[in-house]
Structure formats: C-alpha cells, structure tokens
Amino acid sequence: MTITTSTLATNGRASSPIPSSMRALVLTAPHEHEIRDVPTPRPGPMEVLCLVEAVAICGTDLHIYEGRFPGRWPRSYPYIPGHEWSGTVVEIGPGVADIGMFAVGDRVAGTSHAGCGYCRMCTTGRYNLCENYGKEPIHHQYGHYSQGADAQYVVHSIKSVFKLPDEIDLPLGAMVDTASIALHSVKRPGINAGDVAVVVGPGPMGMLTADCALALGAAHVIITGSGERLQKALDLGFDVIDYKAEDPVAAVKARTGGKGANVAIDTGGTLSSIRQAVDVLRKGGRVAFTGVPTEGDSALPMQKIVLEEIDLFGVRANRNTMEEAIALIVAGRIRVKPLVTHTFKLEQYGTALHTFADRVDGALKVLVYPNE
Numbered sequence: 442m443t444i445t446t447s448t449l450a451t452n453g454r455a456s457s458p459i460p461s462s463m464r465a466l467v468l469t470a471p472h473e474h475e476i477r478d479v480p481t482p483r484p485g486p487m488e489v490l491c492l493v494e495a496v497a498i499c500g501t502d503l504h505i506y507e508g509r510f511p512g513r514w515p516r517s518y519p520y521i522p523g524h525e526w527s528g529t530v531v532e533i534g535p536g537v538a539d540i541g542m543f544a545v546g547d548r549v550a551g552t553s554h555a556g557c558g559y560c561r562m563c564t565t566g567r568y569n570l571c572e573n574y575g576k577e578p579i580h581h582q583y584g585h586y587s588q589g590a591d592a593q594y595v596v597h598s599i600k601s602v603f604k605l606p607d608e609i610d611l612p613l614g615a616m617v618d619t620a621s622i623a624l625h626s627v628k629r630p631g632i633n634a635g636d637v638a639v640v641v642g643p644g645p646m647g648m649l650t651a652d653c654a655l656a657l658g659a660a661h662v663i664i665t666g667s668g669e670r671l672q673k674a675l676d677l678g679f680d681v682i683d684y685k686a687e688d689p690v691a692a693v694k695a696r697t698g699g700k701g702a703n704v705a706i707d708t709g710g711t712l713s714s715i716r717q718a719v720d721v722l723r724k725g726g727r728v729a730f731t732g733v734p735t736e737g738d739s740a741l742p743m744q745k746i747v748l749e750e751i752d753l754f755g756v757r758a759n760r761n762t763m764e765e766a767i768a769l770i771v772a773g774r775i776r777v778k779p780l781v782t783h784t785f786k787l788e789q790y791g792t793a794l795h796t797f798a799d800r801v802d803g804a805l806k807v808l809v810y811p812n813e
C-alpha cells in the first residue's frame with residue numbers, strides 16, 4: 442500500500458488505517474532471509490511509527506547478514522535489520538505531542554543509536570557509548586539488535602529520527618546516517634584549517650568523509666584506493682592515489698613536501714588499510730578508524746606512534762551529527778546524490794545485497810524501497 446502525505450491527518454495517526462501486518466525482510470539464519478508478513482509495530486512513549494521510504498545498505502548490514510557478530514547483532518533470529526533510512530511519521534506515541542518535536546506527516550531520517558539518556562556517557566553527549574547498551578526499552582540500536590527499517594513500517598525513539606528539510610529528496614534522506622558517520626569520523630581527530638587529510642578507501646564512506654574533511658577546513662584531501670571506485674573519487678574532484686600503481690605512503694609524502702598528512706581516516710577496516718592510515722601521517726598526526734575491523738587485531742607501528750606522538754581515534758557510528766550533516770547536505774558541501782547507484786524493491790533484497798557486496802556495475806550506495 443502507499444500513503445502520501447496528503448492522506449495523513451495532522452495529529453495522532455494517519456487518516457488511512459495502519460495495517461495490522463506489514464512486509465518485512467526477516468533474517469532467519471546467517472546468509473538466509475525471507476520476505477514475510479509480520480505484525481506492524483506500534484509506537485510506545487516518546488516513539489514514532491514511520492512509513493519507510495528508503496533504506497541504504499551499508500557494510501555493517503552485510504556483516505550482520507553474514508552472521509559475523511553472533512549473539513550480538515542480531516541477538517537471535519528471526520530478525521529485521523536496516524538502519525540507514527528515511528520515511529514519513531504516520532503515528533506518534535504517548536508524550537510526543539506534548540513536546541511538539543514531531544507530528545504526523547513529518548519527513549525524517551533515521552539513525553541507529555538511542556542512548557538511555559541517564560548514564561555518564563549519555564549525559565556527556567557520547568550516547569553512542571551508552572553504558573546501558575542493550576537494555577531495552579531504555580536503550581536501542583535499531584537495525585543492530587532492536588528492530589530495523591527493512592520493512593514497510595518502523596518504530597523509533599524520537600532520539601533517533603531527524604526532520605528533513607524540503608531541499609533533501611525523501612529517498613536521499615536514507616544517506617543522512619551514512620553522512621553523519623563520515624562527519625563524526627573527521628570531528629573525532631579534528632581538522633585544523635589548512636590540514637592535509639588522507640582518506641583510506643574510496644567507497645561511499647570514504648567519499649563522504651573526504652567531503653566532510655573539506656567542509657571542516659582541510660586544504661587538501663587525498664583518497665587512496667584502486668579501481669572503479671577510485672575513478673569515481675577522481676570524477677568527484679578529489680586528489681587520488683592508486684595504491685596498486687604507486688606506494689601510497691611515498692606518494693602522500695611526495696605531495697606534502699616530504700612531511701605526510703596531518704590527519705588520516707581509515708574507512709576500510711582491513712589490516713592493511715589500518716596500517717596505511719598510520720603510515721601516511723606526519724609527526725604529531727592524528728588518525729581515525731571508521732571501518733569496524735573483522736580481521737582480528739592489527740599490528741601498529743608503535744615506535745612511530747610513540748616517538749611521533751600520533752593520536753589514535755576510534756569511531757563508533759555517530760553522535761550528535763545528524764542535524765549537522767543535514768545542513769551540510771543542503772549546503773551542497775556533503776554530496777550524497779552521486780553515491781546512490783542502484784535502487785531495488787524490498788522483494789529484491791537478495792539482489793540488492795549482492796549488488797552492493799560485489800560492487801556490481803560499479804555499485805556504491807544501494808537503496809531498498811520497502812513500500813514499492
């Protein structure tokens with residue numbers, strides 16, 4: 442079924458009845474899924490029910506699908522994933538109207554973390570590190586252990602949805618979470634005016650990270666990688682280094698007067714990309730790690746880290762950067778549209794995941810539309 446904003450009432454719930462069941466992507470075991478009818482969730486206190494417009498597939502989704510985080514993401518099967526999404530509020534839970542933050546008909550972008558709001562990490566703004574992680578209902582991480590958005594409808598805490606301005610097309614709202622992680626990953630090490638930043642990995646996260654580094658004042662951003670994706674980075678106007686054609690560390694030094702980069706951000710999460718991100722730094726450099734490593738622990742060059750006072754920053758998803766990313770997308774400083782290469786219906790999820798994972802036809806970001 443399709444609900445347009447014109448069919449929606451202005452408060453409470455949509456004038457069209459919300460169906461009692463909905464189509465959803467249901468993971469049943471590692472590497473296995475079904476498209477099934479499941480009960481439509483309803484919003485509790487300070488939650489909203491949204492009609493999902495689009496969901497972007499990310500690397501974490503792939504790892505969740507493959508069962509690489511057993512017992513954690515998801516905790517058990519059956520499970521509905523999906524955490525980078527956009528949609529329209531169709532029902533508000535108790536208390537939401539009282540504070541006036543959201544109303545039926547609002548166009549929103551979702552993000553995964555909803556911290557408890559009480560612990561030290563939450564009250565100091567680091568809700569992505571909530572000390573009550575995993576304790577529903579006061580904590581959620583949607584699409585990781587709480588129900589995700591790969592369905593016609595999804596319920597989120599109002600902590601985890603952000604209004605989209607008219608300038609952002611609703612499907613592209615699914616890219617806001619991705620962009621906000623990129624922004625967090627450059628805010629963690631910090632960008633000083635005029636810095637040289639190296640982004641390791643020319644995937645969607647790498648290109649968004651490069652835009653964010655420029656938005657925060659980097660004078661020169663270099664993306665390292667290879668193949669079709671590096672060509673795309675070049676097409677988007679970035680300076681690039683093909684690590685298969687030349688030694689990336691030597692090439693960065695050559696382009697920075699022999700010094701190296703002030704800041705590096707690894708978006709690959711592989712042992713070699715992590716090492717490269719440290720190796721390209723100059724003395725006093727800072728490095729952030731966005732990709733979640735699944736290959737085991739990396740051997741880092743500890744003498745360089747100690748003797749050159751290298752600062753290391755882990756990056757766990759995002760916090761407090763959704764509204765900032767929305768503003769930078771509207772301003773054209775973070776470019777999300779060129780990164781969306783493919784779209785599919787929910788019923789085609791298997792093909793969508795394969796297209797994303799195997800980079801079919803130069804795939805970068807792949808969107809799934811649960812209501813088409």
Ligand SMILES: [Zn+2]
Pocket residue numbers: 499500501502524525
């Ligand atoms: Zn993601």
Ligand SMILES: [Zn+2]
Pocket residue numbers: 556557558559560561562563564568570571572573
């Ligand atoms: Zn907390």
